[in-house]
Structure formats: C-alpha cells, structure tokens
Amino acid sequence: xxxxxxxxxxxxxxxxxxxxxxxxxxxxxxxxxxxxxxxxxxxxxxxxxxxxxxxxxxxxxxxxxxxxxxxxxxxxxxxxxxxxxxxxxxxxxxxxxxxxxxxxxxxxxxxxxxxxxxxxxxxxxxxxxxxxxxxxxxxxxxxxxxxxxxxxxxxxxxxxxxxxxxxxxxxxxxxxxxxxxxxxxxxxxxxxxxxxxxxxxxxxxxxxxxxxxxxxxxxxxxxxxxxxxxxxxxxxxxxxxxxxxxxxxxxxxxxxxxxxxxxxxxxxxxxxxxxxxxxxxxxxxxxxxxxxxxxxxxxxxxxxxxxxxxxxxxxxxxxxxxxxxxxxxxxxxxxxxxxxxxxxxxxxxxx
Numbered sequence: 001x002x003x004x005x006x007x008x009x010x011x012x013x014x015x016x017x018x019x020x021x022x023x024x025x026x027x028x029x030x031x032x033x034x035x036x037x038x039x040x041x042x043x044x045x046x047x048x049x050x051x052x053x054x055x056x057x058x059x060x061x062x063x064x065x066x067x068x069x070x071x072x073x074x075x076x077x078x079x080x081x082x083x084x085x086x087x088x089x090x091x092x093x094x095x096x097x098x099x100x101x102x103x104x105x106x107x108x109x110x111x112x113x114x115x116x117x118x119x120x121x122x123x124x125x126x127x128x129x130x131x132x133x134x135x136x137x138x139x140x141x142x143x144x145x146x147x148x149x150x151x152x153x154x155x156x157x158x159x160x161x162x163x164x165x166x167x168x169x170x171x172x173x174x175x176x177x178x179x180x181x182x183x184x185x186x187x188x189x190x191x192x193x194x195x196x197x198x199x200x201x202x203x204x205x206x207x208x209x210x211x212x213x214x215x216x217x218x219x220x221x222x223x224x225x226x227x228x229x230x231x232x233x234x235x236x237x238x239x240x241x242x243x244x245x246x247x248x249x250x251x252x253x254x255x256x257x258x259x260x261x262x263x264x265x266x267x268x269x270x271x272x273x274x275x276x277x278x279x280x281x282x283x284x285x286x287x288x289x290x291x292x293x294x295x296x297x298x299x300x301x302x303x304x305x306x307x308x309x310x311x312x313x314x315x316x317x318x319x320x321x322x323x324x325x326x327x328x329x330x331x332x333x334x335x336x337x338x339x340x341x342x343x344x345x346x347x348x349x350x351x
Contacts, residue, residue: 002273002284003082004236004266006244007152007177010255015156018259018291019070019080019179021058022268024275024284025141028062029069031055031299031312031327034115035320036074042066044138045102049115051075052317054299056290062326065139068111070290071299074317075118078294079151081110087182088133088146089166096132096167103134107145109161120151120159124171132167150179154294160185176212178241180266181233188237195238196245199225215245231273231284236266256291256300263289270304288329306333 002022009015021029034040036052042065055071070080088106096103104112112131117123137143148162158174164184172185176192179185186208193204193212199222204210215221224242228235243262250258270285290301297314310329341349 002231002233002236002266002268002286003080003181004240004263005080005082005150005179006240006259006262007156007158007174008244008247008250008255008259008262009156009177010252011249012252013156014252014255015078015152015154015294016255016259016292017078017152017294018256018263018289019082020263020267020286021056021069021288021290022273022284022286023083024273024282027058027060027287029056029058029288029330030062030066031301031310031329032057032066032068032071033320033325033327034068035317035322038322038324040111040115043108043111044105044134044136047102047112047115051077051115051118052320053114054297054312054314055080055114056288056299056301056329057326060139066324067107067140068114070110070292071114072292072294072297072314073114073118076154076294076297077114077117077120077123077151078153078292079110079114079149080290081107081147081149082179083181084146084148084162085182086146087162087164087184088148089164090133090135090144091167093134093136096134099132099167101132101167102130103136104131105136105138105140105144106133106147106163107138107140109133109147109163110149113149113151113161120153120157123151123159123161127161127171128168133163146182148185150174152177152294172208175209176241176244178237178244180237180240183234188234191234192238192241195227195242199223212241212245214247214249215242217248221246231266231268239265256293259291260289301329303330306331308334 005019051073057066072078299312
C-alpha cells in the first residue's frame with residue numbers, strides 16, 4: 001500500500017525506472033518471461049498476448065493466477081501497478097460487457113497493457129475502448145484490487161493510467177517521472193508545485209502539462225525542509241519528487257544505483273507504517289525493489305531481507321518457448337568478506 005516509482009534519464013539520454021513494492025500481506029513473487037501468443041487463461045477474461053513481456057508477477061499462488069506488478073514489453077514500454085484505494089471507480093461485469101468492452105480486474109490492468117500495446121499513444125487511443133474494470137472479486141485479497149499504473153517508453157516519456165471514472169480511465173502525461181498511490185495523480189502534481197513554490201522562488205499556473213524542471217545547483221531552495229516525513233502516499237510523493245529534482249544528472253553507469261538511492265528516501269521499514277484492524281494491527285514494509293534499464297531491457301531486483309542485486313536479461317524471445325518461465329529472486333542474504341589489501345593505486349580505494 002506504500003509503493004513508490006521514480007524515473008531517471010541519464011546524461012546519455014537513456015531512461016531508467018525503478019519502484020518499491022510495499023505491502024502488508026505476504027504474497028509469492030517471481031521474475032517472469034511471458035511469450036507473445038501465450039494464452040493467458042488465468043485472467044478473469046482469458047486473452048492471447050500480443051507482446052512479449054519480462055517482469056515481476058505476484059499472487060497467493062503464482063502457478064494458478066499470476067499477474068504483473070511491473071515489467072517491460074518487446075516494444076520498450078516499461079511500468080508497473082500501484083495500490084489506489086478510495087479513488088478507483090469499478091463497475092459490474094455486466095456494465096463493462098454491455099458497453100462492448102472486455103472486463104478485467106484491477107490487479108490485471110498492468111498485465112493487459114504490457115501484453116497488448118506497443119506505444120504510449122496506443123494505450124491512450126485504445127485502452128478506454130478495449131477494457132473496463134469489474135468489481136467482481138478475484139483470487140487476490142478477495143476483491144478486484146484497487147490499482148493504477150505508470151508507464152515509461154524508450155524516449156523517457158511517461159504516462160499515468162487511473163481507473164478513476166466508472167468503466168473507464170483517466171490518462172495523464174507524467175512529466176515529473178514520480179509515482180505513488182492515492183490521491184489521484186493530478187492532485188499529487190499540484191501538491192508538488194505548491195511545495196516548490198514554498199521552498200524555491202518558483203511559481204506555477206497549475207496546468208497539468210507545464211514542466212517541473214530539476215532544481216539546479218545554483219537555484220535558491222530550502223530543499224526538503226518542512227517536507228512531511230511520514231509514509232502516506234502524498235508525503236512519499238513529495239520526498240521522491242524533491243529527491244529526484246535535487247539529484248544531479250548521472251551517467252548510464254550510475255543511473256540505476258541513483259534510482260535505488262533516491263528510493264531509500266521512501267523505503268518502509270517494518271513497523272513504521274501501521275494499519276489498524278478489527279482484531280490486530282498489521283504493518284506494511286518494502287517487500288522488494290526493482291529497477292529497469294529500459295533501452296537494454298534488463299531487470300534488476302532485491303528484497304527487504306537480501307540487498308544482493310539480482311539481474312534478469314531479456315535474451316532472445318525465440319528461446320522463451322510458449323509457456324510462462326519463472327525466475328526466483330528471493331533468497332537469504334549472503335555476505336562477502338572484506339578484502340585483505342595493504343596497498344592500492346591512487347584513487348582505487350576512494351569513493
């Protein structure tokens with residue numbers, strides 16, 4: 001319930017994207033390769049995939065009902081699904097079908113988009129015509145899970161997809177490259193602008209298409225002074241946005257690490273975000289963190305209990321076969337010993 005995503009563009013102009021998966025329940029997670037032409041029969045409305053996809057799936061039982069949390073498809077569209085409570089507007093299966101659309105559940109939005117569309121423009125043109133989100137309960141959490149999504153292409157352009165209207169989606173251009181949970185994305189953007197006006201000399205007209213430029217090294221700013229430190233989505237959105245806007249531009253070699261470092265400003269340690277219930281209080285935590293080199297179609301991930309970075313390469317889709325292929329990235333932490341070294345070249349042992 002406390003996920004955060006950040007996009008960075010390197011000095012070389014290449015896009016990278018990373019996200020945290022924060023939740024209060026235990027699920028199975030796995031890397032996955034989904035071939036083009038695969039019959040996704042476990043979805044609420046079975047379909048044949050039109051795009052090959054590599055990413056991370058989740059479920060109570062991955063072999064019965066896997067759905068994508070994040071991934072990248074053969075056309076270079078990369079993105080993920082995030083919890084979106086209160087503001088989602090799902091309708092009955094009958095209402096979706098009566099409108100001539102295919103009904104899908106909330107947790108299936110990311111799977112549908114990445115396996116069907118080859119560009120951000122195609123998402124904007126076709127999604128509202130193709131599918132609607134049903135409120136019919138599924139195997140995940142006994143409900144149609146409240147979700148909204150963010151996507152980035154190989155140029156670095158990003159859009160947000162929100163099922164915040166009945167039987168449809170609002171789609172926003174994401175010029176900031178930051179994403180969390182509810183409220184709606186337009187509210188989050190306006191809140192960032194409000195805080196930028198308070199902490200810099202800037203002013204905004206609060207139109208969705210206006211640019212939010214990085215904070216240059218010589219720009220007067222109080223930085224993150226006064227920014228809320230809690231784990232609510234609006235607070236994390238602010239911290240992630242300011243961390244990104246204050247970040248220096250980095251090279252391809254540094255980009256993924258920089259994303260992971262920026263995400264540490266919003267990581268949720270166990271016990272910090274507590275959710276009260278009728279019988280007991282539970283807590284959410286950052287279960288895994290993933291990062292994507294979009295240009296080279298590479299996936300990296302680590303978990304709360306193991307910071308060792310795992311890598312999954314796209315490879316050749318001719319070798320994928322015609323079924324789902326799973327790739328585990330969950331394992332106990334392993335340590336690497338210090339190296340006995342009494343001398344080194346100048347700069348070799350300097351960070």
